[in-house]
Amino acid sequence: MTQRVITADGLAKLVTEWAKKGAVYAPVKAGSKDWTEFRRVTSLKETDFSRVNTKQSAKGLLFPQREVMLRFKDGKSEEPAAPEEQVILGIRPCDAAAIAFQAKFFTGQGQTDPYFKARLDRTTFIGFACNTPAETCFCTAVGGSPSGTRGLDLLLTDIGGKYLAEPVTDKGAALIADMPDPAIGDLERKLAEKCAEQMPQAIDTAALKRRLDSGFEHPVWDELNLACVNCGACTFLCPTCHCFDVTDEERKGRGARIRVWDSCQFCIYSQHASGHNPRQTARSRYRNRVMDKFKYTVDMVGELSCVGCGRCIIECPAGIDVRETVEVLTRQLPEAAEKK
Amino acid sequence: MSREEALRKRARELLESKQVVMVVGHRAASTKGKAQPAFIAKPEDAESLIFDETCGQNLAGHLLKVKHLGKIAVVTKGCDSRSILVLLKEKQLDRAQLHILGVGCEGVKEDGKLSDSCITCEYPNPIVCDEMLGEPAPGDRLQTLNPKPQTGELTSDERWRELSEDVSRCIRCYACRQVCPNCYCPVCFVDASQPALVGKTTELSDNMVFHIMRALHMAGRCVECGSCARACPMGIDLMKFNRKAAQIVKERFNVVAGVKEDDAPALTVFDPNDKQEFIR
Amino acid sequence: MSTAEPHPQEAGSQEPEPKIVAFLCNWCSYAGADLAGISRIQYPASIRVIRVPCSGRVDPFHILKALQSGADGVLVSGCHPGDCHYLTGNYVARRRFAVLNDLLEFAGIDPGRVSFSWVSAAEGERFAEVVREVTEKVKALGPNRKLVKEPAS
Numbered sequence: 001m002t003q004r005v006i007t008a009d010g011l012a013k014l015v016t017e018w019a020k021k022g023a024v025y026a027p028v029k030a031g032s033k034d035w036t037e038f039r040r041v042t043s044l045k046e047t048d049f050s051r052v053n054t055k056q057s058a059k060g061l062l063f064p065q066r067e068v069m070l071r072f073k074d075g076k077s078e079e080p081a082a083p084e085e086q087v088i089l090g091i092r093p094c095d096a097a098a099i100a101f102q103a104k105f106f107t108g109q110g111q112t113d114p115y116f117k118a119r120l121d122r123t124t125f126i127g128f129a130c131n132t133p134a135e136t137c138f139c140t141a142v143g144g145s146p147s148g149t150r151g152l153d154l155l156l157t158d159i160g161g162k163y164l165a166e167p168v169t170d171k172g173a174a175l176i177a178d179m180p181d182p183a184i185g186d187l188e189r190k191l192a193e194k195c196a197e198q199m200p201q202a203i204d205t206a207a208l209k210r211r212l213d214s215g216f217e218h219p220v221w222d223e224l225n226l227a228c229v230n231c232g233a234c235t236f237l238c239p240t241c242h243c244f245d246v247t248d249e250e251r252k253g254r255g256a257r258i259r260v261w262d263s264c265q266f267c268i269y270s271q272h273a274s275g276h277n278p279r280q281t282a283r284s285r286y287r288n289r290v291m292d293k294f295k296y297t298v299d300m301v302g303e304l305s306c307v308g309c310g311r312c313i314i315e316c317p318a319g320i321d322v323r324e325t326v327e328v329l330t331r332q333l334p335e336a337a338e339k340k
Numbered sequence: 341m342s343r344e345e346a347l348r349k350r351a352r353e354l355l356e357s358k359q360v361v362m363v364v365g366h367r368a369a370s371t372k373g374k375a376q377p378a379f380i381a382k383p384e385d386a387e388s389l390i391f392d393e394t395c396g397q398n399l400a401g402h403l404l405k406v407k408h409l410g411k412i413a414v415v416t417k418g419c420d421s422r423s424i425l426v427l428l429k430e431k432q433l434d435r436a437q438l439h440i441l442g443v444g445c446e447g448v449k450e451d452g453k454l455s456d457s458c459i460t461c462e463y464p465n466p467i468v469c470d471e472m473l474g475e476p477a478p479g480d481r482l483q484t485l486n487p488k489p490q491t492g493e494l495t496s497d498e499r500w501r502e503l504s505e506d507v508s509r510c511i512r513c514y515a516c517r518q519v520c521p522n523c524y525c526p527v528c529f530v531d532a533s534q535p536a537l538v539g540k541t542t543e544l545s546d547n548m549v550f551h552i553m554r555a556l557h558m559a560g561r562c563v564e565c566g567s568c569a570r571a572c573p574m575g576i577d578l579m580k581f582n583r584k585a586a587q588i589v590k591e592r593f594n595v596v597a598g599v600k601e602d603d604a605p606a607l608t609v610f611d612p613n614d615k616q617e618f619i620r
Numbered sequence: 621m622s623t624a625e626p627h628p629q630e631a632g633s634q635e636p637e638p639k640i641v642a643f644l645c646n647w648c649s650y651a652g653a654d655l656a657g658i659s660r661i662q663y664p665a666s667i668r669v670i671r672v673p674c675s676g677r678v679d680p681f682h683i684l685k686a687l688q689s690g691a692d693g694v695l696v697s698g699c700h701p702g703d704c705h706y707l708t709g710n711y712v713a714r715r716r717f718a719v720l721n722d723l724l725e726f727a728g729i730d731p732g733r734v735s736f737s738w739v740s741a742a743e744g745e746r747f748a749e750v751v752r753e754v755t756e757k758v759k760a761l762g763p764n765r766k767l768v769k770e771p772a773s
Contacts, residue, residue, distance in 0.1 A: 496725075496728045496729070496730045496731070497728060498728070499726065499727065499728035500727065500728025500729070500766055501728070502728075503727055503728060504728075529681070537681055537685070539688075539769065543769060545688055545767050545768065545769040546688075546769070548727065548767065549684050549685075549688060549767070552684065552723055552724070552727055553680065553681065553684065555723055556680055556716075556719055556720060556723060559719045559723075560719075581723075581726075584722075584723065584726045585719065585723060588718070588719050588722045588723065589719065592715075592718055592719075592722075593715065606715065607712075607715050607716060607719065608712075609712075609715075610708065610711035610712050610714065610715055612701065612702070612711060614711070614714055614715060614718070615718070616701070616714055616718070618717075618718065618721045618736060619714070619717070619736040619737060619738060620735065620736065620737040620738075620750055620753070
């Protein structure tokens with residue numbers, strides 16, 4: 001599809017236009033805090049694209065931490081209104097890929113989650129390619145790219161005051177159809193590719209997966225898990241983590257069925273009604289998260305559930321770095337014979 | 341010899357002579373300005389131990405994970421030692437199975453800034469220890485750095501609004517609880533499901549109840565190490581609650597958590613003459 | 621029922637009562653309430669009594685849960701210090717309530733939303749007085765809007 005160049009003014013006009021038709025979410029500086037977060041905006045002026053990643057990923061815009069699934073009153077239930085059309089502007093390629101990954105779970109396994117699907121169908125993803133990686137970025141190590149287009153409708157690359165716009169879907173092409181169409185210089189393309197050169201080398205994730213296949217009971221887990229405090233910060237900030245719990249709340253005959261995020265790091269996550277808990281120990285919960293990222297989801301939907309955004313590294317209260325964990329596992333777990 | 345050198349040397353000796361089975365300390369994390377708890381079992385690994393302004397994690401809680409292994413040596417700054425005292429009083433640790441390596445602490449930093457709790461810290465040196473490594477930290481330095489933050493005279497509604505702003509950012513990841521050295525209940529009140537005490541949603545009401553109840557459970561036990569505030573991914577100043585709880589306990593019952601070896605946790609005992617001006 | 625039930629304090633003209641959950645200890649305050657009843661002492665019909673073995677049984681959670689569930693006020697009442705049926709239950713409870721009281725004030729829950737009292741089995745008139753006073757305080761504060769949880773919103 002035809003690439004175009006959008007000026008900053010042009011983008012500002014587009015944002016104002018989109019905001020009239022539906023909700024536009026973009027990274028905004030979080031008050032006095034030193035980070036950005038996705039908030040609803042009405043103009044480009046409110047946005048702040050200076051950080052590589054927002055504090056929380058954009059996953060909450062499709063899969064909110066607290067979502068009312070239905071309301072009930074006096075024995076009758078009522079479904080919430082259909083979600084609004086929304087544009088997510090400035091989502092990074094890693095976060096967009098994560099949502100595409102989540103879509104596999106929520107819509108691709110024979111069952112469709114109507115809540116996620118309804119939002120996904122009404123969302124336009126306008127990505128922002130990364131020009132400079134953060135210290136904690138490693139998307140290239142897990143198959144992504146700072147200018148990756150997966151999950152996006154349109155990818156914008158900052159080429160110094162202007163944006164190179166690359167449509168990925170027809171929806172994305174339509175957004176910029178009215179824009180002028182000047183020739184794209186080589187220099188501008190180069191700028192977009194520069195970031196990938198500064199990123200880490202790819203991990204041999206297939207080899208890691210083979211190691212994990214036979215490494216469930218390996219003693220390396222005894223040491224690895226010690227530093228982990230078993231909080232849910234990594235899972236809640238992770239753009240691919242998508243576990244949830246459903247809870248009914250009621251007062252005076254009125255109530256709601258509410259879906260909330262859940263985390264495999266919490267001890268009650270896997271507790272059975274009988275009281276038995278197959279993942280009783282901190283060690284088993286820590287192992288579960290690593291296994292899930294690099295093995296279980298590969299078994300289930302054929303891909304890793306880590307997009308390399310680095311949020312878990314930044315926010316881990318115990319200073320655990322998943323890149324280091326992967327390195328230790330690759331070094332210490334024996335590689336099992338490849339199954340044919 | 342610097343604290344760090346003394347620490348590595350002693351850790352190695354203790355492990356080599358088999359006086360302890362493990363040294364719990366800090367090591368550098370991969371990202372700048374962060375440290376990771378280190379569990380050193382081999383003498384040669386003692387070289388990876390560090391002690392500097394990044395070592396903000398309170399190690400007392402980590403002891404509970406490894407105490408079954410045998411005698412443990414633990415790197416202990418002022419706040420860690422206070423937490424250890426609280427845990428000893430609550431029968432969670434056995435003093436005979438601990439070798440406390442005391443270190444003076446000049447305050448820990450977060451994003452290059454001295455942590456709030458360290459600004460107001462009155463106990464930079466361990467209250468209990470088996471040996472001090474390096475020089476103790478100057479005891480009065482931190483207090484003079486900055487006075488205690490002013491709370492100011494706000495109305496009920498203003499206070500509610502201010503705290504609501506903080507608390508509504510909470511994503512209920514429980515990092516605060518998990519890093520807290522003195523939060524060790526096998527089933528936390530928020531995890532209780534039969535009956536469920538606190539709602540699992542991130543509604544303001546539930547978030548507020550969680551934070552009030554946590555402060556209440558920490559009253560008389562919180563040593564104000566600030567681990568929770570530093571751990572919070574959403575930047576909530578959790579110490580607002582805990583500092584208040586500690587202040588209440590000090591003013592009402594004249595108890596400061598973890599500074600004496602022989603007093604009981606404030607809320608497990610009573611004085612017939614406790615003030616009761618709030619009771620009709 | 622068609623529309624949401626209006627709040628009793630906003631509903632009508634005849635000054636409806638706020639809803640106050642009262643945790644009364646079995647040995648003193650509950651008996652005191654009983655005595656007030658037997659003696660036909662008038663007090664506002666605002667309280668919903670929950671009988672507990674001792675004021676020491678009242679977990680601060682019960683108090684917060686009552687507020688979350690829509691109570692406009694909470695009253696906790698037990699034996700006078702020294703009179704506890706279990707000797708020291710109310711002394712230990714007193715420390716807990718003191719911390720809760722101060723923390724609630726700090727969090728901006730209006731003072732007066734949660735009240736504590738000591739009422740003995742012989743103090744029927746005092747019980748009525750406490751209820752009148754607590755009811756007036758809660759009425760003056762208006763409906764509880766801060767901690768109440770509206771799951772359907």
